[in-house]
Amino acid sequence: MPVLDTHRTVTAVWKLESAKIIAALMRMVHDVGLAEELAQDALVAALEQWPSTGVPDNPGAWLTTTAKRRAVDHIRRSQRLTHKQEQLAHGLEQQQAPENDDVLRLMLISCHPVLATEARTAMTLRLLGGLTAEEIARAFLVTATVITQRIAEAKRTLAEEGVPFDLPDGTELAERLSSVLEVIYLIFNEGYSATSGDDLMRPGLCLEALRLGRLLAELAPQEAEAHALVALMEIQASRSAARIGPSGEPVQLHEQNRGRWDQLLIRRGFAAMLRAREAGGPPGPYLLQAAIAVCHAQAPTAEDTDWAQIAALYGALVQLVPTPIVRLNRAVAHGMAYGPQDGLELVDSLTTDPTLRDYHLLPSVRGDLLARLGRHQEARLEFHRAASLTRNAAERAFLHRRADEIEVTSPSGPTLGRAARDFLNRDDLEAATIHSYGQTLRRLCLALGDELPLASLTADQVERVFATTWGETAARTWNRHRSTVRSFCAWASLSDLADGLDRRAETRTRAPVPAPAQLDALWSRPDLPLRERTLWRLLHESTAGVKAVLSLNIEDLDLDERRARTGRTWVTWRSETARLLPQLLAGRTRGPVFVSDRRPGPARTPAPADLCPDTGRRRLSYERAEYLFKETTKLLDPAANGYTLSRLKSLP
Amino acid sequence: MRYLMTTRPSDTAPDEKLYAEMGKFIEELTAAGVLLATGGLEPGGVLVRSAGDEITVTDGPFTEAKEAVAGFALVEVRSKEEAIEMARRFRRIVGDGESVVQQVFGP
Known part of the structure; x- marks a missing residue:
């Protein structure tokens, strides 16, 4: 049996070399998409040739040479070459620019701020990690088509935005690097604490992030934060084996068997930390997080942990990154350093933060602190609530188990969850009412816990949920939820828990209208895209409905008479629209007047009537x-919210 | 996954060039996080053998020198093929001889 499967050898070598190859080609052809295609050609050539010729002695060099040759061929083909250019192409092949700069440039471009976060991760794993679309898709639990589209779109965006290839310097370099660090840590975390699915970890992703981090630290050795990120990831990864129990459940840091921590990785983490300190500069967020990880790694037992030091580090971190999650972690550290009451006070200051509304670790941490304070009943409730909020199956089971481990004298009387279900299950309610009531009560149950004894529900608690959840909503919405609570209380014979909630006045405040002068400012802007200019002019001049105007087809237009048929009536316009429309149509003779910029992805199939039969673009939504x-119009609106399209018709 | 590559002793004596190339190779792999640990081993060593309740300790050298291990490298890679590619690069540097690549389980 042959030991070496040629196909697998090719892909292994590819994974090791692809970043360097693509990076070098990018310098030659100045286009990420093209560079990757040419590099892929070399991969295909290897897959075709190696099975018969055997694996070459130096497979990496073979791939690089073949890919560069393709790039030179491409450059020759795409230009009508003079002798001088011929020499240039030859020179490119020979040129040995610093390889490191090429790879760093590729990293910065893959994580460029013009791309959405998801696109950045996909591009980074694809171009720097050499992963296939299938592998990336598996890691993020989406289909390969989604990833392929994401990458194709990212390449198109980079090309359209004309993202420069030069290495930035100074502050711009620092900003761009921080985007790379963010993407790498995101990949690591997606692997380390899988946010969804059944497994708690996807180790392949962690390893990939570690590789990328080490690579970046090598390419940008002066960057303290790059070394710090590596230190953080190495130390976190060292706990991989210890943080998952025999049946896949999470094991918390203080309960982990420290003998199972990987000392090799810890040592690598410490070494990276030293390099970070050597690089100097004020401590950044990754350095502080790594320092916290170092504190844990240095404690021989959980009891030996220097919590005061960790609490102090979180105090510094909260200054740099004042996110609710950092504040929550700080509360945990305080709870350990200065007792559960201290921790609980910090946690309770977070419970009204809307961003943490559905974050399962908040009730989980609260439950922990409450249990340590001997407030078992409340602790249990919080664990159940945490379980209902997490999307990870292993974690959910663990949280339910924690709740069940707490001994409580079973509360008499019904629970909130039970009562809510009974309330909604009555026969005398209409479907729409059940739907509306359900929205209110589901949110109450999520926020307060299904298991909360109905008798202990207070108006204060209800008031808090309302403030966090619907504080910013329109008066009508607020009042609707309020009246649900009142009906629920009446039905359950509770005192009125909506007591603390004022009915809000429903003045039908119309959305703000732009002033005519602002409209003039809008029309005079030179940078308005033609489609938008035409649409807005048409809406303004015709005073027709937005839906009616968007549903217009070119066949409906009567350009000479400045009108179009919609249903039984006419949409009419004046001179400006009349001037713009022919430009917008640009020779198109049928299909929607207003079409989107892009063709719809294969996953979306609009109705044929909403597609331009000539360009395949869909009707503008x-x-x-x-x-x-x-x-x-955000810039014009004093409230900076921008105006709605329907406002255009109500203007003189 | 982790692989341990062990190298059998060879007759060729290392020269300056080999040292330089090997140093560069090790540095590159360490920075990339591929190489976790590496080292050379003294010839012979001490043999500790247990049989029943009895433990005997014998000093080397031993006769089966060809089967002995002269050096090792612990690498972290994504696949067996990557480990083999690392071994291939290593062998290209050191010249004639043999290395064994085995997957490491645990910790």
């Missing part, structure tokens, strides 16, 4: 059109 108008 109301949402998109509205979004664009709001974005553009």
Whole structure:
């Protein structure tokens, strides 16, 4: 039996070399997408040739040479070459620019701020990690098609935005590097604490992030934060084996068997930490987090942990990154350093933060602190609530188990969850009412816990949930939820828990209207895209409904008479629209008047009537059109919210 | 996954060039996080053998020198093929001889 499967050898070598190859080609052809395609050609050539010729002695060099040759061929083909250019192409092949800069440039471009976060991670894993779309898709539990589209779109965006290839310097370099660090840590965390699915960890992703981090630290050795991120990841990864119990459940840090921590990785982490300190500069967020990880790694037992030091480090971190999650971790550290009451006070200051509303670790931490304070009943409730909020199955089971381990004298009387279900299950309610009531009660149960004894529910608790959840909503919404609570109380014979909630006045405040002068300012802007300009002018001049205008087809238009048929009525316009429309149509003769910029992805198939039969583009959607108008008019609106399209028709 | 590569002793004596190339190779792999630990081993060593309740300790050298291990490298890679590729690069540097690549389980 042959030991070496050629195909697998090719892909292994590819994974090791692809970043360098693509990076070098990018310098030659100045286009990420093209560089990757040419490099892929070399991979295909290897897959075709190596099975018969055997694996070459130096497979990496073979791939590199073949890919560069393709790039030179491409450059020759795409230009009508003079002798001089011929020499240039030859020179490119020979040129040995610093390889490190090429790879760093590729990293910065893959994580460029013009790309969405998801696109950055996909591009980084693809171009720097050499992963296939299938592998990336498996790691993020999506389909390969989604990843392929994401990458294709990212390449297109980079090309359209004309992202420069030069290495930035100074502050720009620091900013761009921080985006790379963020992407790498995101990949690591997706592997380390899988946010969804059944497994708690996807180790492949952690390893990939570690590789990328080490690579970056090598490419940008002056960057303290790069070394610090590596230190943080190495030390966190050292606990991989210890943090998962025999049946896949999470084991908390203080309960882990420290003998199972990987000392090799810890040592690597410490070494990276030293390099970070040598690089100097004020401590950044990754350095502080790594320092916290070092504190844990240095404690021989959980009891030996220097919690006061950790609490101090979190105090510094909270200054740099004042996110609710950092504040929550700080509360945990305080609870350990200065007792559960201290921790609980900090946690309770977070319970009204809307961003943590559905974050399962908040009730989980609260439950922990409450249990240590001997407030078992409340602790149990919090663990159940945490379980209902997490999306990870292993974690959910663990949280339920923690709740069940707490001995409580079983509360008499029904629970909130039970009562809510009974309330909604009555026969005398209409479907719409059940739906509306259900929204209110589900949110109450999520926020307060299904297991909360109904008798202990207080108006204060209800008031807090209302403030966190619906504090910012329109008066009507607020009042609707309020009246649900009142009906529920009446039905359950409770005292009125909506007592603390004022009914809000429902003045039908119309959305703000742009002033005519602002409209003039809008029309005079030179940078308005033609489609938007035409649409907005048409809406303004015709005073027709937005839906009616967006549903217009070119066949409906009567350009000479400046009108179009919609249903039984006419949409009419004046001179500005009449001037713009022919430009917008640009020779198109059928299909939607207003079409989107892009063709729909294969996953979306609009109705044929909403597709331009010639370009394949779909009809511009109301949402998109509205979004664009709001974005553009944000600058005009004193409240900075932007205006809605329907406001255009009510202007003189 | 982790692999341990062990190298059998060879007759060729290392020269300056080999040292330089090997130093560069080790540095590169360490920075990339591929190489976790590496080292050379003294010839012979001490043999500790247990049989029943009895433990005997014998000093080397031993006769089966060809089967002995002269050096090792512990690498972290994504696949067996990557480990083999590392061994391939190593062998290209050191010249004639043999190395064994085995997956490490645990910790």
